[in-house]
Amino acid sequence: MPIHRPSERGHCSPITCLCASEDRRWLVTADMGQESLVIIWDAYTGIPVRTLFDCHPEGGVSAMALSKDSKYLVTVGAGAVQRVCIWNWTDESESPECQVDLSPKYGCQNQLLFNPFDNTQLVSNSSTQVLFYNWERGHLEYSAPEITDKSVSRHPVVRKAVKLVPLQKEAITVLTLIDSFIVTGDVNGHIKFYDGNLKLINVYNEFSLDPIRSISFSKEKPSISDLRYPKDCTLDAKPFIIRNFVLSTTHATAVHVNAQINVPQTLLKEHVEPLETVACHPKQPLVAMGSHSGTIKVWDYEHKKAVCSRVFQPHKQIQCITYDPQGFYLAVGFASGALQIVDACTLQSDGKEGLHYSQDSITHLTFSQDSSYLAAADTGKAVTLLRRCKEGTQEVWKYQGRHHSHYKPIQDLLFGVDLDSSQPRLLSLGMDRWLVEYDLQNSGEDGLLILSSERIEQSAVPTCMVWYPPLTPEHFLLTASNMYKMKLFNATSKMC
Structure with missing residues (x-):
């Protein structure tokens, strides 16, 4: 070939x-x-x-x-x-x-x-x-034959329907044959088996599946002498001997069904809606992907395989995710304004359903360099701050405050380190052209304070910012704008 x-x-x-x-x-x-x-x-x-x-x-x-x-x-x-x-x-x-x-x-x-x-x-x-x-x-x-079972037609056709039989009320999405059975999958996620006379023999309707997209049966024929098969749904209640099969749904799920024990096993649960955010692990060859379907999947890009995944049902739409610098935590922001901090390895949380301090969609998440702070920006043009504290033997994230610091959407959110005290610094950049720094040392007890606000552009709109590499004794902040320009700002004086 x-x-x-x-x-x-x-x-x-x-x-x-x-x-x-x-x-x-x-x-x-x-x-x-x-x-x-x-x-x-x-x-x-x-x-x-x-x-x-x-x-x-x-x-x-x-x-x-x-x-x-x-x-x-x-x-x-x-x-x-x-x-x-x-x-x-x-x-x-x-x-x-x-x-x-x-x-x-x-x-x-x-x-x-x-x-x-x-x-x-x-x-x-x-x-x-x-x-x-x-x-x-x-x-x-x-x-193109007419779909009718009438024996008389004004236009003779090569083929015509022999008989029209309404099998079910639900729309059929898959139709296939296996052994002596006609098999259908429908929009309700049900799989039905009919004999050659279109009599219903058995139905799988207890799996709570999405609309069926495809059904594929094993090449291995079942053993007729095996008595472990369940009974069919006819009055005779004969053993229902069928091959194992794999089905896929419109919501990007692949399920294997063991016909002997009627147990479904989820093989794949992929993103069914657009990917909204990705985050790279700081120390391992892993990338996490989040989508509007509420799914997070972690992918090992060296070995080309999925490591773990999780579907967040209560909050659904994932807007942003980020790892902390140590790679211990993964923060997840939802369109509902909820926040959830999960274990970076297992994607499981400590049992809490999540933190909910805003009704506006989370757009940015960032951890401080020592992983002691987590900041979130939302579509309400506000910044929320959380701090990691110890309560007994457990570590919990406590709310430190929220400030409506911009009057236009927040473009970027960034933690840094003060060169003199080595304490964390938090800055936000808005479409309103303001660069805002927050007073982390004096914030707390439900209050996030502003340390300084600087208007850094006159006509251009800033789009993002990042810390300039420490190549000199001075510390610089690099910004970009919609005028295709980049600017360096002194991190202390905010002078361009």
């Missing part, structure tokens, strides 16, 4: 669909966007063996499938006029074996399948129309 122009970087646009060969040896991924790619991967080694460049330049790929013998790949474009292409991906050709453009009146075809017994026949469907394809000698044609 030729190794043909592999893509070393993989996809640069969002991956929209994938499929696997019957023996799971080959995996195919496709994306949408500019310079869209279709990549065939060796699933054993993770190496791309063939890349199709710009095969659907009108908008990428919306659906695809491999034939049973894995020789042919069919793709459907995502453009306004969808194009169906059949590729012999094992040869050197840059063009498809055949192709056909679909009429937009049939809706967006987003599911596709080869006939497992005949590579020249395919079927696809949209939310409103099923299309049947036939190809031979480089020519591909399709037909």
